[in-house]
Amino acid sequence: MSETYDIIVVGGGPAGLAAGIYGSRSRLKTVILQKGTPGGQAATTAELENYPGFPRGTTGPELMKAMREHAESFGTEILKEEAIDLDLDGEIKVVQTKSGKEYKGKIVILAPGAAPRTLNIKGEKELRGKGVSYCATCDADFFEELDVVVVGNGDAAIEEAIYLTKFAETVTIIVIHDQGTLDCNKVSAEKAFANPKIKWVWNSVLEEIKGDGIVESVLIKNIKTNEIAELETNGVFFFVGTVPKTDFLKGKALLNEQGYILTNERMETSLPGVYAAGDARDKYLRQVITAAGDGAVAAFAAEKYLAEEESFTEQVLKADKPVLVAFWAPQVEESIAIIAELEKIADKLGDAVKLVKIDTYRNERVAKRYQIEKMPSVLFFSRGKAAAKISGSFNEETILSHLKALNQPE
Amino acid sequence: MIEVDKKTFEEEVLKAEGLVVVDFWSPKCEPCKELAPQVAELAEKYQDKAKFCMLDTASNRRLAISQKVLGLPTIGFYKDGEKVAELTKDVAVEDIEAKLNELA
Numbered sequence A: 001m002s003e004t005y006d007i008i009v010v011g012g013g014p015a016g017l018a019a020g021i022y023g024s025r026s027r028l029k030t031v032i033l034q035k036g037t038p039g040g041q042a043a044t045t046a047e048l049e050n051y052p053g054f055p056r057g058t059t060g061p062e063l064m065k066a067m068r069e070h071a072e073s074f075g076t077e078i079l080k081e082e083a084i085d086l087d088l089d090g091e092i093k094v095v096q097t098k099s100g101k102e103y104k105g106k107i108v109i110l111a112p113g114a115a116p117r118t119l120n121i122k123g124e125k126e127l128r129g130k131g132v133s134y135c136a137t138c139d140a141d142f143f144e145e146l147d148v149v150v151v152g153n154g155d156a157a158i159e160e161a162i163y164l165t166k167f168a169e170t171v172t173i174i175v176i177h178d179q180g181t182l183d184c185n186k187v188s189a190e191k192a193f194a195n196p197k198i199k200w201v202w203n204s205v206l207e208e209i210k211g212d213g214i215v216e217s218v219l220i221k222n223i224k225t226n227e228i229a230e231l232e233t234n235g236v237f238f239f240v241g242t243v244p245k246t247d248f249l250k251g252k253a254l255l256n257e258q259g260y261i262l263t264n265e266r267m268e269t270s271l272p273g274v275y276a277a278g279d280a281r282d283k284y285l286r287q288v289i290t291a292a293g294d295g296a297v298a299a300f301a302a303e304k305y306l307a308e309e310e311s312f313t314e315q316v317l318k319a320d321k322p323v324l325v326a327f328w329a330p331q332v333e334e335s336i337a338i339i340a341e342l343e344k345i346a347d348k349l350g351d352a353v354k355l356v357k358i359d360t361y362r363n364e365r366v367a368k369r370y371q372i373e374k375m376p377s378v379l380f381f382s383r384g385k386a387a388a389k390i391s392g393s394f395n396e397e398t399i400l401s402h403l404k405a406l407n408q409p410e
Numbered sequence B: 001m002i003e004v005d006k007k008t009f010e011e012e013v014l015k016a017e018g019l020v021v022v023d024f025w026s027p028k029c030e031p032c033k034e035l036a037p038q039v040a041e042l043a044e045k046y047q048d049k050a051k052f053c054m055l056d057t058a059s060n061r062r063l064a065i066s067q068k069v070l071g072l073p074t075i076g077f078y079k080d081g082e083k084v085a086e087l088t089k090d091v092a093v094e095d096i097e098a099k100l101n102e103l104a
């Protein structure tokens, strides 16, 4: 039998690595399954100027190498595996990988990140790796003294275009907006406008990429005039946003329509014990710092989850006597009064029974699992099973008669 | 694995008989460096079936472009000097092995 991990993290970008750091540092047995080299998208950008602590910038690969070593130094295992299927419903989750292995864990943190969006322009797919690229650091050096086109005008597009000017002779940026309007931050825009190697084509979109086995030219359409112009070029770089890498989660009721994983503020998905972090999540800002932040929150929430589950198992499921589990909430006054009442009854009964109180405000999960909708409610547990439930107000007699029923031999 | 460059490519790849696998890589390409040891293992395993070469595209750019390689990692398969197949981007070692078995 294979060992069971406390936390299995899928994806080793900044989100997954941060989850690894927090998980391992809490002494939880944590593994990261990462297809290929850790680092994610962050490792594909040379210019990383907004990660706190690096005012003059750092390179993506360097920062990610440091994060990886940081995680490993606390004991995170990083395995080269691609998750292809997951069974997330049980108490123990099972992750299947492309290599045919199975990993078992109490918690799964999904951090598969995102991949560049493709536009499916004519020629884009055929000429991928033949001049069509989505990664400047990977392919820039091919284009020394050559001409390239960049499609897009957000932060990534403009920053990567500036990087490309270190290699290429000219970098022509195709922008869908009016002259002078870019979606990127002001600092990058100013830098780009001042760069003599950068040329601009405004109000335009890419229509087609042409070439026989290798990129030779592009057709650019002006959306105001509908005119189409052909421009000779050796490369086309696309930076037009990303799409979540969540295909392997299809049909698991975790995703929104665009394929992003839905979570709450604690990074909890709709499945107990399953969390998500980073770019693959439905969120407002997709950056290294927020990915790392998500990873920290997810691992912290996971740690609390494990502690609560463990305590419930110890206190309730493994108890050697009948257990009264009282569900209360600080905002429901009646439930507070009932708790006091139950404490008195339990006192009277002494060793015959055990009382466990669950604050449903802090621990919704157990309440949900046992379908507790009304506060207060009391569940009677015997030999690890919920045998009876009462909701609302009750008197001592009801409690005693339920307990009596429990004590009858089966 | 045989390291080839613009001087030796013709001799080692284009004039070679049988199957030659060329791993196009560059020092800046992280996925390439990741793949390299795995390709080396394949080279060992299939030493009777194919010859394995590595080409650093950073110092042999024109040669790479003449082979229509403009993105990394790229694995080219040559049979009797002719390019018969190619894998590029998101290349997994399993894909290389499958292609090899198909061609060998």
Ligand SMILES: Cc1cc2nc3c(=O)[nH]c(=O)nc-3n(C[C@H](O)[C@H](O)[C@H](O)COP(=O)(O)OP(=O)(O)OC[C@H]3O[C@@H](n4cnc5c(N)ncnc54)[C@H](O)[C@@H]3O)c2cc1C
Residues within 6 Å of the ligand: A010, A011, A012, A013, A014, A015, A016, A033, A034, A035, A036, A037, A038, A039, A040, A041, A042, A043, A044, A045, A047, A048, A049, A050, A051, A081, A082, A083, A084, A111, A112, A113, A114, A115, A156, A160, A245, A248, A277, A278, A279, A280, A286, A287, A288, A289, A291
């Ligand atoms: C060109 C570019 C420039 C950028 N510049 C900046 C910048 O300057 N500053 C900034 O803060 N952010 C920048 N970003 C954004 C930043 O890189 C991302 O927000 C961040 O990397 C997201 O981290 P992540 O861990 O969520 O996902 P990712 O970085 O995408 O990492 C996810 C990892 O999971 C792996 N994975 C996916 N599916 C599986 C699976 N099924 N099994 C195993 N592994 C899997 C992937 O291979 C990947 O390594 C840039 C992004 C790009 C593309």
